[in-house]
Amino acid sequence: MASHAIAGHDDGHAHTHHTTTGLDNRKIAIWAFIGSECMLFASLISTYLIYKGKSLVGPYPHTEYTDAAGKVFPAILDIPVTSASTFVLLMSSLAMVLALQAVQLKGTPLPANAGWWTRAQRSSQLWLGMTALLGATFLGFQAYEFTAFVREGLTIKTNLFGSTFFTLTGFHGAHVTVGVLWLMSLLWIDRTRGLGPKDELVVDIAALYWHFVDVVWIVIFTLIYLIQ
Amino acid sequence: MATLAAPACATAPASTQSGLWSWIATTDHKRIGTLYLWTALAFFLIGGLEAALIRTQLARPNMGFVSAETYNQLFTMHGTTMVFLAVMPLSAAFFNYLIPLQIGARDVAFPRLNAFSYWVYLLGGIFITLPILFQVAPDGGWFGYAPLTTNQFSSGPNIDFWVIGLQILGVSSLAAAFNFITTIINLRAPGMTLMRMPMFTWMSFVVQFLLILAFPPITVALVFLLMDRFFGTTFYAIAQGADPLLWQHLFWVFGHPEVYILILPAFGLVSEVLPTFSKKPLFGYNVMVYSGIMIGFLGFGVWAHHMFAVGMGAVADSIFSLMTMLIAIPTGVKIFNWIATMWAGEVRFTVPMKFAIALIAMFTIGGISGVMHSSPPADLQQTDSYFVVAHFHYVLFGGSIMGIFAGIYHYYPKITGRFLNERLGNVHFWLNFIGMNLTFFPMHFSGLLGMPRRIYTYDAGQGWDLFNLLATYGTYLLVIATAVFVWNFVRSRTRGAIAGGDPWGAATLEWSIPSPPPEYNFAQIPTVTSRYPLWDLKDPSWHEGEDSHGDTGTPGPSPLREETETHTAKALGIPMPYPTAKPAFAALGLVVMFSGLLFLRNDLFAVAMTVTLGGAAMLIGGLYAWLTSPLE
Amino acid sequence: MSHDAKSPAQAHAHPTGATYLKVAVILTVITIVEVWAYYIPALVASPLFNPSLIIMSAAKFAIVVLFYMHLKYDHKLFKALFTGPLIIAGATILALLFLFAKISL
Amino acid sequence: MPKLSLRQAASTALTAVALLALSGCGFTEYPNSTFNHHTDFNTAIDALFQRLIFWGTIVFVVVEAGLVYTIIKYRKRPGGPKPRPIHGNAALEITWTVIPALILVLIAIPTVKTIFQTQADAPAGALKVQVIGHQWWWEFRYPELGIVTANELYVPVGRTVEFELTTRDVLHSFWIPQMGGKRDLISNKTNYLWFTPNADLGTSAWNGFCTEYCGSSHANMKFRLYTVQPDEFDSWAKHQASPAVFSTTPAPVTTPVTPVAQVSGADSTAPTPATTIGYVFPRERLETEFPHVIPQTPYPTGLSFDDALLAGGDPARGANEGFMLGGCIGCHAISGVPGAVSEIGPNLTHIASRHTIAGGLFKNDAPTLARWIKNARHMKPGSLMNTIGRGEYDPILKTTNTGGLDDRQIADVVAYLMALK
Ligand code: HEA
Ligand code: HEA
Numbered sequence A: 001m002a003s004h005a006i007a008g009h010d011d012g013h014a015h016t017h018h019t020t021t022g023l024d025n026r027k028i029a030i031w032a033f034i035g036s037e038c039m040l041f042a043s044l045i046s047t048y049l050i051y052k053g054k055s056l057v058g059p060y061p062h063t064e065y066t067d068a069a070g071k072v073f074p075a076i077l078d079i080p081v082t083s084a085s086t087f088v089l090l091m092s093s094l095a096m097v098l099a100l101q102a103v104q105l106k107g108t109p110l111p112a113n114a115g116w117w118t119r120a121q122r123s124s125q126l127w128l129g130m131t132a133l134l135g136a137t138f139l140g141f142q143a144y145e146f147t148a149f150v151r152e153g154l155t156i157k158t159n160l161f162g163s164t165f166f167t168l169t170g171f172h173g174a175h176v177t178v179g180v181l182w183l184m185s186l187l188w189i190d191r192t193r194g195l196g197p198k199d200e201l202v203v204d205i206a207a208l209y210w211h212f213v214d215v216v217w218i219v220i221f222t223l224i225y226l227i228q
Numbered sequence B: 001m002a003t004l005a006a007p008a009c010a011t012a013p014a015s016t017q018s019g020l021w022s023w024i025a026t027t028d029h030k031r032i033g034t035l036y037l038w039t040a041l042a043f044f045l046i047g048g049l050e051a052a053l054i055r056t057q058l059a060r061p062n063m064g065f066v067s068a069e070t071y072n073q074l075f076t077m078h079g080t081t082m083v084f085l086a087v088m089p090l091s092a093a094f095f096n097y098l099i100p101l102q103i104g105a106r107d108v109a110f111p112r113l114n115a116f117s118y119w120v121y122l123l124g125g126i127f128i129t130l131p132i133l134f135q136v137a138p139d140g141g142w143f144g145y146a147p148l149t150t151n152q153f154s155s156g157p158n159i160d161f162w163v164i165g166l167q168i169l170g171v172s173s174l175a176a177a178f179n180f181i182t183t184i185i186n187l188r189a190p191g192m193t194l195m196r197m198p199m200f201t202w203m204s205f206v207v208q209f210l211l212i213l214a215f216p217p218i219t220v221a222l223v224f225l226l227m228d229r230f231f232g233t234t235f236y237a238i239a240q241g242a243d244p245l246l247w248q249h250l251f252w253v254f255g256h257p258e259v260y261i262l263i264l265p266a267f268g269l270v271s272e273v274l275p276t277f278s279k280k281p282l283f284g285y286n287v288m289v290y291s292g293i294m295i296g297f298l299g300f301g302v303w304a305h306h307m308f309a310v311g312m313g314a315v316a317d318s319i320f321s322l323m324t325m326l327i328a329i330p331t332g333v334k335i336f337n338w339i340a341t342m343w344a345g346e347v348r349f350t351v352p353m354k355f356a357i358a359l360i361a362m363f364t365i366g367g368i369s370g371v372m373h374s375s376p377p378a379d380l381q382q383t384d385s386y387f388v389v390a391h392f393h394y395v396l397f398g399g400s401i402m403g404i405f406a407g408i409y410h411y412y413p414k415i416t417g418r419f420l421n422e423r424l425g426n427v428h429f430w431l432n433f434i435g436m437n438l439t440f441f442p443m444h445f446s447g448l449l450g451m452p453r454r455i456y457t458y459d460a461g462q463g464w465d466l467f468n469l470l471a472t473y474g475t476y477l478l479v480i481a482t483a484v485f486v487w488n489f490v491r492s493r494t495r496g497a498i499a500g501g502d503p504w505g506a507a508t509l510e511w512s513i514p515s516p517p518p519e520y521n522f523a524q525i526p527t528v529t530s531r532y533p534l535w536d537l538k539d540p541s542w543h544e545g546e547d548s549h550g551d552t553g554t555p556g557p558s559p560l561r562e563e564t565e566t567h568t569a570k571a572l573g574i575p576m577p578y579p580t581a582k583p584a585f586a587a588l589g590l591v592v593m594f595s596g597l598l599f600l601r602n603d604l605f606a607v608a609m610t611v612t613l614g615g616a617a618m619l620i621g622g623l624y625a626w627l628t629s630p631l632e
Numbered sequence C: 001m002s003h004d005a006k007s008p009a010q011a012h013a014h015p016t017g018a019t020y021l022k023v024a025v026i027l028t029v030i031t032i033v034e035v036w037a038y039y040i041p042a043l044v045a046s047p048l049f050n051p052s053l054i055i056m057s058a059a060k061f062a063i064v065v066l067f068y069m070h071l072k073y074d075h076k077l078f079k080a081l082f083t084g085p086l087i088i089a090g091a092t093i094l095a096l097l098f099l100f101a102k103i104s105l
Numbered sequence D: 001m002p003k004l005s006l007r008q009a010a011s012t013a014l015t016a017v018a019l020l021a022l023s024g025c026g027f028t029e030y031p032n033s034t035f036n037h038h039t040d041f042n043t044a045i046d047a048l049f050q051r052l053i054f055w056g057t058i059v060f061v062v063v064e065a066g067l068v069y070t071i072i073k074y075r076k077r078p079g080g081p082k083p084r085p086i087h088g089n090a091a092l093e094i095t096w097t098v099i100p101a102l103i104l105v106l107i108a109i110p111t112v113k114t115i116f117q118t119q120a121d122a123p124a125g126a127l128k129v130q131v132i133g134h135q136w137w138w139e140f141r142y143p144e145l146g147i148v149t150a151n152e153l154y155v156p157v158g159r160t161v162e163f164e165l166t167t168r169d170v171l172h173s174f175w176i177p178q179m180g181g182k183r184d185l186i187s188n189k190t191n192y193l194w195f196t197p198n199a200d201l202g203t204s205a206w207n208g209f210c211t212e213y214c215g216s217s218h219a220n221m222k223f224r225l226y227t228v229q230p231d232e233f234d235s236w237a238k239h240q241a242s243p244a245v246f247s248t249t250p251a252p253v254t255t256p257v258t259p260v261a262q263v264s265g266a267d268s269t270a271p272t273p274a275t276t277i278g279y280v281f282p283r284e285r286l287e288t289e290f291p292h293v294i295p296q297t298p299y300p301t302g303l304s305f306d307d308a309l310l311a312g313g314d315p316a317r318g319a320n321e322g323f324m325l326g327g328c329i330g331c332h333a334i335s336g337v338p339g340a341v342s343e344i345g346p347n348l349t350h351i352a353s354r355h356t357i358a359g360g361l362f363k364n365d366a367p368t369l370a371r372w373i374k375n376a377r378h379m380k381p382g383s384l385m386n387t388i389g390r391g392e393y394d395p396i397l398k399t400t401n402t403g404g405l406d407d408r409q410i411a412d413v414v415a416y417l418m419a420l421k
């Protein structure tokens, strides 16, 4: 039942009714939603940057900090780990776009001499699963990062950096989490009933969301991690 | 409320559904619009009652009518209620009711999301309003400046209700905005090009974009405050080096666009009323559209004019000052175009028309004082004084409320099938008009004569006594005026004169169908060939001798047909969305989820978790059930 | 714009899997350059470090949006729905950074 | 619609007339008017504001007159002409875009000029005053003169005074309407504001207000400004900078309260208190010429004090016993009294030379002080000074005070405070 609805008869008259632009309601709504999210992340990122360098006590992101008791806190950001997780998220976007393509291509006959790559491109389950997996990996990295920071003495209460950092990346992580759950439910539908070209839109919308979450990370990675 | 379901129009057949449950489960944009209207009017009365108490306390120097603490709760809740629970939802009532009708659609794009928006609004509104009965209402002012609103300085639950309540209300506004953007882009009838849309729909369209862009910053600001209050983060913690201006900027990045969210729907409504009662098309339609867009766009670049006293520096002050002044230009164009609409027309002084004319007259006063604020050195004498209070009540009451009343008198016949009583309407109008000027005009003086705002008491002999007394008398007139209106509004439901489909001789699609409209709106989706389809239909020669500007369509018979009969959707074979209470259930879940936080104040961690997770489960369950069941 | 009966998917040729792969390679390369630059103290000290990092990240942003989100190929309505808010969001960030003296005119 | 036009004509006339009247208006009737200019700052602002009013009035008259004319001329009449379906007129629309734009240019140019003029650095030689906001009172310090006082400011006419504004807690805003615009006090930030009272300004008293909402007693966070002649200022400053005037030989110790002896002469290193009293704004002049600066707040009901005790208050006992027992020393500084250095509450060194207390909420006299000390929170909503009277109900802690001072002890403390000239 779930699959039936999500894939076809969601809110919105698109499938049964004529629309002015010929576009689906849901796709318009998701783009408007993404526009709104731009402002959400703009506010969060601005806050981080505004408070950058204003923390009274450490740990600090890029520099060492020695507290009153002489305890030394190294610069806290772990660029190698985050670079890896950034790469993982980028690749998940590739997987996502291939998943969409796979759904679109379903049903078109495979050329007889199709190689493994051509075949692989037809497997929506492979790519949906891959995207979700990469997303989950990213979350794993984040969980590791957060716990490491807490261990090193940075919590959300410690200083302005801690509050802004955890909130900004936490908001992003929450978006990724929603995305992973969304992808998993698509995967489930695909496995139970199969997604085909008629479901293109449903996958497209999830994909738009997923890519947006990815581009936000692109910005965060540069502004928060790399720029000092 | 259930009586509302029974149509008052003698010509309309009995509605297919009635009873309380049918309202809870409704997905019909018209019924949701009606719910918004009633609820928002109720909140308007509450906000007005708070204002009346405020004014009573200020009637004379050193009054002891209410305590300082109560007073502070009163003005905070008055501002919050009027802005978030009265004027915005009153506008939303019209978005809901009118937009689909004006663009020739059967419903909004996402009917159930629409119901969800309403229920979140209602429950969020109750959540934020109830505490005043227990003297624990929010008391940080409607813009809740940090650090006053942090735990350190407001350790009671008062501000908790405010932070959580606004967060909840934001969800409602955002969900509705996505819905209407999609609706307007995508559900227009054939031939209803963007530049043929009625001006109300256009202004609403602009407002939806303001909503989706202005609410995220306040959401973020509130999340920070919420986390500071409940989880010990440091966003506004002074001891940790926080900068209180962060809150102010984030708030006003929202707050200024918000004031245009409050005014543009009213502008749209009077742009419907004025042409109708002048028997003339709207003057300069295109320019009216562009100026609306300009106002919305510029509105994002002026926020810091609320902060001229914080010491931003001369450069920033200058930039924001100039940007603010710019807004006067597109707004002025609107004012002049409205006057030009009536020029050479046939002006009929019906009640809605009077309110519309009053908007022009009164908003201009507020706009001019706005321009006086926009000059920072002058504003240093005005800010946080009663001069500002005068400014914003002239734009809000003289603008938004006048426009909304114009809309209510204009559309009541469409909504109920009956007219509001004209005599009572006139009494309401004149008391309202005189009352508002008596209330708010003296505030210009008390402000310039040095009276700060948000003071619960003042000494005699400061030169303010007379102005305060006048303002209080004015408020009592407004109370009477409002009571007359309420009486009229309730009474006319059953006793008003019967109105036909097009009682005013208006030009747009919503008037081409019966009043009240049948559940399916249009038996046949109309085809539109001009901006004034109904005038084309009724008097094809109406635009003879016109100049070349207007989109009055292609010559030849109008394809539009007036619908005079009401059927059931079933009889016509029109699929309608199933009624469902799932959105209401999900909305309840959302509110329960957020309220869980309240228990953290008393360190009831387990209770908080239980309530929050319970609410989240309701929300997710409701959403899941709703998304997985077919719409129609 | 109204009554564009064709569905966007059919209206425009979609890129193929190969394009997507190419895009991924470009994204990876830019990321590697970014991280590499981070570890060269001379570069970090240079006044061009921040601008170039921002440009690189903007490039990645644009590539993902145009190709993976198909904005390049899709209905122009979506472009408007995305770029409008993006411009306002970007301008807001800049204005805030200016107001908090993080950047100057 | 003749009614409407009448109303509007009336309000037009009202604006013009009233504004004119107010701007030149009497001092006593509108003692906080922003239209007067007694400083360079206010003169600059007012010039700008007059221009705004001028253009505002013109726009107002044009719009309202046009509106009224239109609705009267084109009201529906039997046999009237058929409305003409005019859709717009480019030339007209451009006109009413351009004209407002031009008006705005005429406003914008002086605006920007005035912004830069009023926000420039203060001229050299300005008198520096630190303004420190507290929930709900004002601390004023003259760092160059070594003065710390509260709620009442003295500045000499003809000399620029530069305020350095900070806050100890939430945001406040500093405003003396007759002197010029306001400036906020922002946590973790220092703001500046300066103006020069006109040299020909007589010795006068002005009201000041907190204009940023700051909690329960925001309305009660007022202050006074006295613009005085330079010699008066010097006299005042010299006296204020000296330690407390009150000096007794240590009173015979009647109660075994330990820190008693420290109050006065006991500490030989303490600077000698001034013997002559410096200039203070004469109370009689306030009453006759500046009644608006005299607080009128009535005593709250339910707070009683046996005023007869006040006559018998013993200042020495108040200093040695009451001030210690009451815990006053924990919050209040009195220069010259060792240990009394806390900055939580207002500095009381010369409390008796002030005309008001508690953020300008009350007159400073013995009956008021007595009640204040007995139950400040009853006198002033939310006050951060705790309830001291024994058996008094503390409205914030919601408990009855079992310790503290009885009325007689309070009378002693009051006598002491009244001696701190
Ligand atoms: C409906 C809501 C609404 C609207 C439409 C406006 C419109 C405007 N507002 Fe107002 N404003 C508020 C609601 C609104 N405001 C509120 C609620 C506050 C206070 C919040 C708080 O502190 O609690 C506030 C506060 C406020 C301030 C901050 C004051 C302070 O706290 O110090 C400023 C400063 O610039 C300002 C300016 C303006 C301007 C320039 C306009 C312009 O858009 C007005 C433009 C219109 C006209 C000018 C009239 C028509 C034009 C002509 C006829 C053309 C010719 C005119 C000229 C050449 C002048 N407003
Ligand atoms: C749309 C917004 C809106 C509207 C319509 C109003 C309407 C009114 N407002 Fe205000 N107001 C604000 C928005 C609004 N306000 C805001 C944002 C603030 C700032 C808050 C802050 O500082 O934080 C403010 C602040 C504010 C103050 C300043 C308080 C202070 O600074 O200390 C005052 C003082 O007079 C005031 C008065 C009034 C009055 C008399 C009305 C009247 O017009 C009200 C008229 C309505 C009625 C009179 C209804 C009466 C009905 C009844 C009493 C019930 C009758 C019952 C039945 C018939 C069943 N408002």
Ligand code: CUA
Residues within 6 Å of the ligand: D133, D134, D135, D136, D171, D172, D173, D210, D211, D212, D213, D214, D215, D217, D218, D219, D221
């Ligand atoms: Cu201090 Cu208001």
Ligand SMILES: [Cu+2]
Residues within 6 Å of the ligand: B255, B256, B259, B302, B303, B305, B306
């Ligand atoms: Cu504004």
